[in-house]
Amino acid sequence: MNKLVINADLGKHRINKNIYGHFSEHLGRCIYEGYWVGEDSPIPNTRGIRNDVVQALRKIKPPVMRWPGGCFADDYHWMDGIGSREKRPTIVNVHWGGVTENNHFGTHEFFDLCEQLDTQPYICGNVGSGTVREMRDWVEYITFDGKSPMTDLRRENGRDEPWKLPYFGVGNENWGCGGCMRPEYYANEYKRYACYVRNLSGNMINKIACGPCDKDYHWTDVLMREAAETMQGLALHYYCGTGHKSRSATVFEEDDWFTVLKSALFMEELVTKHSTIMDHYDPHGKVGLMVDEWGTWHDIEPGTNPGFLYQQNTLRDALVAGLTLNIFNNHCERVQMANIAQTINVLQAMILTEGEKMLCTPTYHVFEMYTVHQDATMLPISLTCSDYEFDGDKIPTVSASASVDSESKIHVTLCNTDPNTDAEISCELRGVAVSSISSRVLTSSTINAHNTFDTLDNIKPEAFDGAKITSSGFTAKLPAKSIVVIEIK
Numbered sequence: 312m313n314k315l316v317i318n319a320d321l322g323k324h325r326i327n328k329n330i331y332g333h334f335s336e337h338l339g340r341c342i343y344e345g346y347w348v349g350e351d352s353p354i355p356n357t358r359g360i361r362n363d364v365v366q367a368l369r370k371i372k373p374p375v376m377r378w379p380g381g382c383f384a385d386d387y388h389w390m391d392g393i394g395s396r397e398k399r400p401t402i403v404n405v406h407w408g409g410v411t412e413n414n415h416f417g418t419h420e421f422f423d424l425c426e427q428l429d430t431q432p433y434i435c436g437n438v439g440s441g442t443v444r445e446m447r448d449w450v451e452y453i454t455f456d457g458k459s460p461m462t463d464l465r466r467e468n469g470r471d472e473p474w475k476l477p478y479f480g481v482g483n484e485n486w487g488c489g490g491c492m493r494p495e496y497y498a499n500e501y502k503r504y505a506c507y508v509r510n511l512s513g514n515m516i517n518k519i520a521c522g523p524c525d526k527d528y529h530w531t532d533v534l535m536r537e538a539a540e541t542m543q544g545l546a547l548h549y550y551c552g553t554g555h556k557s558r559s560a561t562v563f564e565e566d567d568w569f570t571v572l573k574s575a576l577f578m579e580e581l582v583t584k585h586s587t588i589m590d591h592y593d594p595h596g597k598v599g600l601m602v603d604e605w606g607t608w609h610d611i612e613p614g615t616n617p618g619f620l621y622q623q624n625t626l627r628d629a630l631v632a633g634l635t636l637n638i639f640n641n642h643c644e645r646v647q648m649a650n651i652a653q654t655i656n657v658l659q660a661m662i663l664t665e666g667e668k669m670l671c672t673p674t675y676h677v678f679e680m681y682t683v684h685q686d687a688t689m690l691p692i693s694l695t696c697s698d699y700e701f702d703g704d705k706i707p708t709v710s711a712s713a714s715v716d717s718e719s720k721i722h723v724t725l726c727n728t729d730p731n732t733d734a735e736i737s738c739e740l741r742g743v744a745v746s747s748i749s750s751r752v753l754t755s756s757t758i759n760a761h762n763t764f765d766t767l768d769n770i771k772p773e774a775f776d777g778a779k780i781t782s783s784g785f786t787a788k789l790p791a792k793s794i795v796v797i798e799i800k
């Protein structure tokens with residue numbers, strides 16, 4: 312029998328709600344069509360931003376939104392995206408399909424989106440092809456409340472009050488699309504640019520440095536050694552999929568199921584090893600590990616633009632989300648933010664759109680089920696479980712995390728990675744007595760279950776009666792290939 316011990320009386324660290332953050336880039340149909348349809352669109356919108364999407368996203372309580380990229384960020388010149396829309400210059404999105412954009416979605420529209428979503432803005436600045444002055448001016452334009460050339464310009468463009476900007480990324484993937492730099496070179500550049508990302512008019516900016524790709528531990532070592540004192544966060548990017556033979560998001564067998572889940576679980580090793588390096592230079596944990604790009608990367612949907620990274624999303628992606636978020640929760644002492652890539656119509660999306668139609672993906676439902684952990688206190692767990700074996704390889708059958716919220720409700724999220732067999736688990740809850748239990752499950756009879764524009768609710772969370780109170784805690788029978796959230800009072 313699988314066994315979980317939850318130390319309900321030993322909670323010490325808060326699960327920063329920003330772990331449930333999002334990333335929206337000017338890529339494919341994420342910004343344009345996904346959010347932005349323009350004020351004259353027949354699709355119901357508020358100042359150009361579609362209402363159905365805002366309404367759906369608000370239900371998963373997005374705590375923070377990273378924008379405008381991604382690779383796009385180091386090619387983006389913010390002044391092209393302000394002022395009268397008709398007069399804005401176009402930009403060719405060289406990284407993503409070579410399409411020409413009209414810059415109708417810029418700084419003002421982004422802050423409007425954040426206000427509509429009730430989320431915090433996280434802007435990623437341009438180090439690769441932008442100047443220090445450009446970055447400095449952007450921060451002044453957004454946050455300064457005195458009189459200056461930048462605030463005059465902001466007021467001319469219709470915004471009197473400054474906005475609050477709590478997070479700013481100093482470049483994106485500067486080891487690759489953001490300038491092909493060595494870590495030593497980028498560390499110097501980071502310090503130079505970050506110096507001009509100022510705290511103005513009482514706005515306090517958390518500066519986030521470009522971090523490593525996957526297991527580039529050398530990058531983390533150099534950045535922490537050279538620049539830890541000047542940053543509040545170090546980014547980490549990791550995508551999982553079926554490796555170089557990127558395969559269909561919906562047409563796959565058990566071998567691909569296993570491969571993708573195994574590669575998702577590699578996040579545990581990544582977070583542990585990068586955190587160990589960070590602990591060395593920053594023993595008091597002042598610098599957060601910000602996993603500001605993560606998720607599945609499958610083959611594109613047939614017939615779509617390869618540069619748009621449009622993929623469907625199945626129960627397998629939901630499992631990836633559940634496993635990964637459990638890892639982040641359990642490492643919340645160091646992981647202070649994470650941003651799944653990307654919110655709409657790109658990679659592991661929450662939402663897919665087609666004209667006026669919209670659907671919520673299985674990944675969306677996991678984010679909704681896990682909202683209970685946002686800003687709750689993580690409860691340390693110890694888990695002993697069997698393995699799910701496939702073709703001579705294996706991964707743990709069960710993944711779990713637990714937290715207690717401000718009303719003393721305990722929430723446990725559990726995943727069963729095995730697509731064929733239910734997993735019985737017995738949980739000992741130390742330090743509290745259980746008086747009531749309720750739970751929900753996300754599962755399906757097929758591994759590739761997904762929602763379509765014709766069957767919106769093919770897969771969605773359902774009430775679950777497989778969790779029972781015992782004298783020391785509870786037991787649960789986790790269905791094969793499932794994600795379960797349990798609430799204990």
Ligand code: AHR
Nearest residue numbers: 380381382383483484652
């Ligand atoms: O999310 C898609 C791309 O993946 C981002 O633009 C880039 O930062 C990463 O390589």
